[in-house]
Amino acid sequence: MVKIITSFLCLIFLAFSTVHGEPQDTCKKLKCGDKGPAVHFPFSLKGRHPDHCVFPGFVLSCNEKHETILELPIPFKFPVKSIDYKAQAIQLYDPERCLLVKLLKVFNKSISPFHFSKDHMTDLTLFNCSLAERQLQERVPCFNGPGYQVYSVPSSYSIEVLPLLSCTKMYNRSSVPYYSNDPDNLYLEWSEPNCGQCEAKGKKCRLKNNGTKSEIECVDFSQAGTKRKWVATGASLGSFVVLLLVVAAYRVYSSDRKEKANQLKIERFLDDYRALKPSRYSYADIKRITNDFKDKLGEGAYGTVYKGMLSSELFVAVKVLNSSKGDGEEFINEVGTMGHIHHVNVVRLVGFCADGFRRALVYEFSPNGSLQDFISSPDNKNSFLGWDKMQDIALAIAKGIEYLHQGCDQRILHFDIKPHNVLLDHNFTPKISDFGLAKLCSKDQSIVSMTTARGTMGYIAPEVFSRNFGNVSYKSDVYSFGMLLLEMVGGRKNVDSATENTNEIYYPQWIYNLLEEGDDLRIHIGEGGERKIPKKLAIVGLWCIQWHPVDRPSMKAVVQMLEGGESLTVPPNPFASTGAAGTNANTAARNLNIQLEAIPELE
Incomplete structure (x- = not known):
């Protein structure tokens, strides 16, 4: 039935x-293949559209791969990726990935009736470099030879800051329609015929009857006279x-069994959706998601964060990166690192935007802000979550960092663990965020090579500043986590008000002194058994901030300490330089004789 x-x-x-x-509309939409763009006036497909649908210079063809090809008055043919009839723009791509080389060969030649998009023009300087040059990133594909490789650099860059010891400048080119972040796509626009306004009104553009070969008219094909009555x-x-x-379907599928099956199907779909790779959005999508950047959440050195909405029930945080900051390394790190991370305690990257020079990152939204908001004012009981909750948050952060170190195909070193980069969702579940400084290294190795210090002052491990303390490794994240734990226990630089010269006291050392003297920690908050939790967090934090990396536990051991009982021993004093602590320092120095070979960072 x-x-x-x-x-x-x-x-x-x-x-x-x-x-x-x-x-009336005989100039109907056609395609070369299932995935090709829809072709209609002013464009036409050679041999498939009638003559009265053909506008000079806008003829497309289909190749044997069912690709839509635009033939320009230059010796190159480019497949068409998309056509925006309202904006009068067409996007081409180069399957051979040699776009810049081809553009340089036809530099300043006419491509009438089209012109290059002004939004995708840039000034470039080309350098001929030896194959030993590895620090420049913008390598020009298909432009190399025996012993050399060509690189492109935006002409606005100061030559003093570029690593060009083994490079020779070739020449400058102004207004080149090429972006290194989008190296395979070419954007063209057209002015005539001007059908954009007609398309925007939902009407159709066509050649004017009994007019010249270039005169057009705007027609509403929906008014079809008598035939409209039939419609x-x-x-x-x-x-x-x-x-x-609809009535029949409702009766067939209204039973409880079918309804439950449908709900289960939806739940499975949502689970699969959460595991998908990040989506790529255009800049127009970003503006729509953020309602034209209406709700600003915060601003940092690399960009501004706005609240956005993907649907009526799904909110996101959109970080729009500053185009004037850096060379895109933070954007590459975030997308490359977070695209394959799926953990309850790591913030999820929903998508990203790389539209020319405009870059943005779309994260899941955490309505309770950052952990910093709940530990920066320890005397304010209204913002304190309670020690049981603080212990749960500390353990969850530790599990997230352990996952980064051991749970992925490559070891991920965050290098910026701090309360500000731990976001809290509606259940106060912590989410590690901001992977702009992260590094990848081989999973079976533990040490990375670094040329400059990275991180936030107060959380950076000593070896990141000086190799006298040891090599940089995953233990650097352990140190930062230890500082975070101590800050959760004592509040930021929180010391007893009766202590003199409080501004000169290093608060981790103050916490160690309280433990050594047997005093209670933060006794103004919490009663009874709750006093055991800050003591546990303090001891674990002090183990994590030992000066030498070999004396710090791994994150797996940290998780076990936080999950375990209360029988934790206080570590050696990391702040003393004489006496018993000096003996401990000597022991740590002897342990440093067992070194792992430094390995390079993965690209």
């Missing part, structure tokens, strides 16, 4: 399309049939 009704509905729709489309009659009949089908 259902098959019969479905077949009848298909016949109704077929009749609709015949009556509605029969008439209205068919629409009424079709609506009635659809209504019958």
